[in-house]
Amino acid sequence: MGATMVEKILSSHALDRQLRAGDVVVASVDFAMVHDGRAGNALKMIEKMNAKALPFAHRAAFVVDHFSPPPNAEAANTHAAMRSFAAAHGARLYDVGSGICHQVLPEGGHFTCGDIVVGTDTHSTTYGAFNALGTGVEGTDLSAVLATGKAWFRVPETIRVELSGRLAPGVWAKDITLHMLRRLGAEGANYRALEYVGSAVEAMAIDDRMTLANHAAELGAKAAILEADAKTEAWLQAHGAAAPRPVRADADAHYAEVIGIDAGSLAPQVARPHHIDQAVSVAEAGTQRIDLALIGTCTNGRLDDLRQAAAVLRGKRIAPGVRMIVTPASRAIYLQALREGLIETLAQAGASVEPAGCGTCVGITGKLIAGDGEVIVSSANRNFKGRLGNPRAQIWIASSATVAASALTGVLTDPRGVAGGDWRVQ
Amino acid sequence: MSAPSSSDLIRGPAHLLGDDVNTDLHCSTKYLPGKDNAFVAARAFEDLAPGFAQRFEPGGIIVAGANFGINSSREQATHVLKLLGCAALVARSFGRQFFRNCINNGLPVVECTLTGLDEGDAIEIDLARGCVRAGGVEHAVPPLPAEVRAILAAGGLHAFLHAHPDWRL
Numbered sequence A: 001m002g003a004t005m006v007e008k009i010l011s012s013h014a015l016d017r018q019l020r021a022g023d024v025v026v027a028s029v030d031f032a033m034v035h036d037g038r039a040g041n042a043l044k045m046i047e048k049m050n051a052k053a054l055p056f057a058h059r060a061a062f063v064v065d066h067f068s069p070p071p072n073a074e075a076a077n078t079h080a081a082m083r084s085f086a087a088a089h090g091a092r093l094y095d096v097g098s099g100i101c102h103q104v105l106p107e108g109g110h111f112t113c114g115d116i117v118v119g120t121d122t123h124s125t126t127y128g129a130f131n132a133l134g135t136g137v138e139g140t141d142l143s144a145v146l147a148t149g150k151a152w153f154r155v156p157e158t159i160r161v162e163l164s165g166r167l168a169p170g171v172w173a174k175d176i177t178l179h180m181l182r183r184l185g186a187e188g189a190n191y192r193a194l195e196y197v198g199s200a201v202e203a204m205a206i207d208d209r210m211t212l213a214n215h216a217a218e219l220g221a222k223a224a225i226l227e228a229d230a231k232t233e234a235w236l237q238a239h240g241a242a243a244p245r246p247v248r249a250d251a252d253a254h255y256a257e258v259i260g261i262d263a264g265s266l267a268p269q270v271a272r273p274h275h276i277d278q279a280v281s282v283a284e285a286g287t288q289r290i291d292l293a294l295i296g297t298c299t300n301g302r303l304d305d306l307r308q309a310a311a312v313l314r315g316k317r318i319a320p321g322v323r324m325i326v327t328p329a330s331r332a333i334y335l336q337a338l339r340e341g342l343i344e345t346l347a348q349a350g351a352s353v354e355p356a357g358c359g360t361c362v363g364i365t366g367k368l369i370a371g372d373g374e375v376i377v378s379s380a381n382r383n384f385k386g387r388l389g390n391p392r393a394q395i396w397i398a399s400s401a402t403v404a405a406s407a408l409t410g411v412l413t414d415p416r417g418v419a420g421g422d423w424r425v426q
Numbered sequence B: 001m002s003a004p005s006s007s008d009l010i011r012g013p014a015h016l017l018g019d020d021v022n023t024d025l026h027c028s029t030k031y032l033p034g035k036d037n038a039f040v041a042a043r044a045f046e047d048l049a050p051g052f053a054q055r056f057e058p059g060g061i062i063v064a065g066a067n068f069g070i071n072s073s074r075e076q077a078t079h080v081l082k083l084l085g086c087a088a089l090v091a092r093s094f095g096r097q098f099f100r101n102c103i104n105n106g107l108p109v110v111e112c113t114l115t116g117l118d119e120g121d122a123i124e125i126d127l128a129r130g131c132v133r134a135g136g137v138e139h140a141v142p143p144l145p146a147e148v149r150a151i152l153a154a155g156g157l158h159a160f161l162h163a164h165p166d167w168r169l
């Protein structure tokens, strides 16, 4: 019997035998990430572990992104501790304004196809866009990785998702995931890995592939892995990554489930407030006023998101009374957006642009952005009650195309109905 | 490493919680700046089951429904349960990261659907054999792999690594 991508990657990092779903194994880890939201605990666990040395710390990045810039002394003190640790142990530090962990790791060339990357964050699945096994861990695991270069894993079962056709203009990887959430339910892929394959994935640009792998976290997935192709390898090479070791599943691999989706027939989706799996098409959502439009986060704060928003808003103004906040996922994206004139276009349209980082994703950052009863449409990944700090606000989740179209009109809007809503990078 | 040990057998009274107990409900006061785990533990599950932390005695077993511990990868949720003296958790399913954090912190987690129990009913878990006894019924569960039980038996990943510096499972 053949093996899935996750079985192959774990096998290549462990013993000489081919592992199967259900096996428990100690595997070597290629790179590790800690962000400031969890660095407090991670540093505590590193101290508690009391290891003789941390020889693998130079293969870790400490990323200041959640509280960037810090809203209080506690966060600022955590940042100071991260800086000292990184300097003392040779870890890579990404300081205030560098960007979100899941964006700066691939941009920094820290891993390549076939690698195992662990991060103290659920959305570490993002690295799967580059044919790597990316998965979330916590401080105890992290401390063990820095000391031993290894982590224990239970080899997950895999759900293979075959995406046929190609996405229509105005429809994005975000819409595929919202559709999957409606079908499988939140946590519907708990403990499992996802393999996304098919012509629709091949047609996607890297930015959209990252959305697909990232957003698998809402499905509860342990990992989400895409195949590598010429686009993947060119991107990795351009960012200085090591030579790729691409992995493909065997034709006779065993899957827990195989799901087929005709990507070409999908319409833009939105998740209703408080439940990420209550997704409907924008048309089904009916007329819905919005007060705030947010573009950013590790799910949809990339260059193509900004280009898409600018294509919709170029030479126009967002609807009166609507506030729009755009947060580039990294400084590299911010700079490129400046060069392309996107920041100017968005600012002229009435949007506020924040420094790169997690920005308005979560309500713990000291930015309370919505009042009671206000309605938000966001390109983020989570919309449970209180996610943005006010349980009396309503959060709809949608693609950047839908968010920009809605900012323009002031009501939830299908991007295919507005000029520029069908933008796609060529 | 796979020989049955006394740590594979756990007995204690059930403390019931429902479905979808996420780590925000678990420690809803966790975001208050400057509050330590002891503060959070004293108010654990307060919004869900008032007085839960005060009723809970060391050695108690938490029994819950589907998706226990979802939403957040915070290890703090596990530390809070350790502070309460929780001996084990039995739930229909767990959030992935929460499950992992429990193992790493030496807290046994068992996937099993238990219904019709009353608060305080006796529970017995045999990790090696893979069974849970409650209310006079024995439920078979997939046994935890020996490698995972070894981490649990050591009291968590740190203790295990100090005993096995050449880590291989």
Ligand code: SF4
Residues within 6 Å of the ligand: A065, A066, A100, A101, A121, A123, A297, A298, A299, A357, A358, A361, A362, A381
């Ligand atoms: S952007 Fe949001 S979901 Fe992504 S790492 Fe930051 S806080 Fe988490």
